[in-house]
Amino acid sequence: MANVGDVFKPGQEVPHSGIYRVVHDTVHHDEHEVTCVYGEHFPPCNHCGEHPRFILEHIAIHVKWHKHFKKD
Numbered sequence: 001m002a003n004v005g006d007v008f009k010p011g012q013e014v015p016h017s018g019i020y021r022v023v024h025d026t027v028h029h030d031e032h033e034v035t036c037v038y039g040e041h042f043p044p045c046n047h048c049g050e051h052p053r054f055i056l057e058h059i060a061i062h063v064k065w066h067k068h069f070k071k072d
């Protein structure tokens, strides 16, 4: 299980859906936030390749997996 503050690289599997802060090489883009979805893989950047680091900021389960909304 991952915790807030853990750092991930492109190619790794997303451990929790939620908000991640992305750090690129600082020349082409400042830090920003993205939503990543559990089970997908963190992508490489079109500009700095394998450089970005994804830092888990806020875990938020995807609505379709939430117990009050999921279909089984």
Ligand SMILES: [Zn+2]
Binding pocket: 024, 025, 028, 029, 045, 046, 047, 048, 049, 051, 052
């Ligand atoms: Zn980049």
